[in-house]
Amino acid sequence: MNYSHNKRTVNIYGGGSAALILAFELAKSEKFDIHIFERNKALGRKFLVAGKGGFNLTHNLEFKELSKYYRPTEFLDSYLQEFDSVKFRAWLESIGISTYVGSSNRVFPVKGIKPIEVLQAIMKGLEGPNVQIHHNSRFIGFEDGVPIVKQEEKAVVCNADFHVYAFGGSSWTKTGSDGHWLKIFREEGIKVNDFGAANCGLEVKWNKDFIKEHEAKHVKNIAMEYNSFGKKGEFTITKYGIEGNAVYPISSVVSEALKLRKEVSIGIDLKPQLSYEAILSKLDTSIVNKRSVTSALKSLKISAVAIAMLKLNCTKTEWTTTRLLGTKIKSFSLSISGHRPLEECISTTGGISSKALDSNLMLVQKHNHFCIGEMVDWDAPTGGFLLQACFAMGYCLSKRLEAI
Numbered sequence: 001m002n003y004s005h006n007k008r009t010v011n012i013y014g015g016g017s018a019a020l021i022l023a024f025e026l027a028k029s030e031k032f033d034i035h036i037f038e039r040n041k042a043l044g045r046k047f048l049v050a051g052k053g054g055f056n057l058t059h060n061l062e063f064k065e066l067s068k069y070y071r072p073t074e075f076l077d078s079y080l081q082e083f084d085s086v087k088f089r090a091w092l093e094s095i096g097i098s099t100y101v102g103s104s105n106r107v108f109p110v111k112g113i114k115p116i117e118v119l120q121a122i123m124k125g126l127e128g129p130n131v132q133i134h135h136n137s138r139f140i141g142f143e144d145g146v147p148i149v150k151q152e153e154k155a156v157v158c159n160a161d162f163h164v165y166a167f168g169g170s171s172w173t174k175t176g177s178d179g180h181w182l183k184i185f186r187e188e189g190i191k192v193n194d195f196g197a198a199n200c201g202l203e204v205k206w207n208k209d210f211i212k213e214h215e216a217k218h219v220k221n222i223a224m225e226y227n228s229f230g231k232k233g234e235f236t237i238t239k240y241g242i243e244g245n246a247v248y249p250i251s252s253v254v255s256e257a258l259k260l261r262k263e264v265s266i267g268i269d270l271k272p273q274l275s276y277e278a279i280l281s282k283l284d285t286s287i288v289n290k291r292s293v294t295s296a297l298k299s300l301k302i303s304a305v306a307i308a309m310l311k312l313n314c315t316k317t318e319w320t321t322t323r324l325l326g327t328k329i330k331s332f333s334l335s336i337s338g339h340r341p342l343e344e345c346i347s348t349t350g351g352i353s354s355k356a357l358d359s360n361l362m363l364v365q366k367h368n369h370f371c372i373g374e375m376v377d378w379d380a381p382t383g384g385f386l387l388q389a390c391f392a393m394g395y396c397l398s399k400r401l402e403a404i
Ligand SMILES: Cc1cc2nc3c(=O)[nH]c(=O)nc-3n(C[C@H](O)[C@H](O)[C@H](O)COP(=O)(O)OP(=O)(O)OC[C@H]3O[C@@H](n4cnc5c(N)ncnc54)[C@H](O)[C@@H]3O)c2cc1C
Pocket: 013, 014, 015, 016, 017, 018, 019, 037, 038, 039, 040, 043, 044, 045, 046, 047, 049, 050, 051, 053, 054, 055, 056, 057, 058, 137, 138, 139, 140, 166, 167, 168, 169, 171, 172, 175, 176, 177, 178, 179, 181, 345, 346, 347, 372, 373, 374, 375, 382, 383, 384, 385, 386, 387, 388, 390
């Protein structure tokens, strides 16, 4: 490793989204020598995995609205304010990646730009002489507080002026983020929280006949809620339970609750576009016209699969009493018995406690050691919020390091 004497050295451990923008921004300055230590043969593997799905780079919202989607509240505010989705899109534009706002405010690269091209555009900024990328270099611990990296069976002590950790969370381990660092940091006396599931499917013990008939069907235009968390959207019936954009925003709070209870009930509004009163009046009209309950529900544009769910969960009296059926439609209760394994989650909660960091993302207990990205314990739904926060943390840290 070459360390120059007149520049300040920044060692970045982990080469995912948060690390990439940090290195990109630092590389513009003459002040730094930047070393990236990545355990894989390539950088940005999870970024590319995200690209295979929706690839929502960010969510087109002004800071005040944007910040409402993150927990713990206020922790990320200063970074999101300094680098909100407008600034992120402008930054992407500046490296040749134009974006557009798609349905539900999600931001994507314009058609024709592949995820690998976005990654390559960022990597171009790391081609200068002041950036050295060390592949197959795995952080394995600390020696007297200094990070050690394993390279070709050799343990190398990595001295630097600044150390930045960007190891990601603990899902999709084939991308590199296996969460092994958590134990090491805990042993170092740093406040960490155990990993938890976020943005994942939830498990339901379906009736056998129901799942046989309805597996893979979508229930659209509903609203899902647990403990005041929730969103309008849709879900898909899967063999093990439910998946989809209405499920992910509540998945971390439900997973948290499942640590204390075997089952948790979530609420589903099967007809959020209509008030309870409007539903009752439509159901009453159907009954006057002597329609069956099923055709009355169909005339409300409730899907066959939602009707089947209702029927299974209603007593005969509930099914035939307009008032009670209306209540079931507006607040259908679904029992959740588990969450999908961490490995399958789009993101994880847990990691470095936000309380372990100061307002510059520096570990309170370790001077000039910083943490960014998903390895820090914050949470947000899918839809661009995750990458937005990772990029904001990386970008803002570059400015803070320049200012030190
Ligand atoms: C299927 C899927 C789809 C997604 N889709 C979206 C989306 O559309 N929009 C969105 O906003 N977000 C999405 N995400 C989430 C988003 O990709 C992550 O939140 C984000 O990439 C996290 O960035 P990071 O830099 O914190 O960590 P990562 O990108 O995970 O990078 C961490 C890096 O650290 C390296 N590392 C780990 N341990 C060590 C070690 N001991 N030594 C050295 N290196 C190490 C890893 O190999 C990895 O390269 C998706 C995630 C998944 C899994």
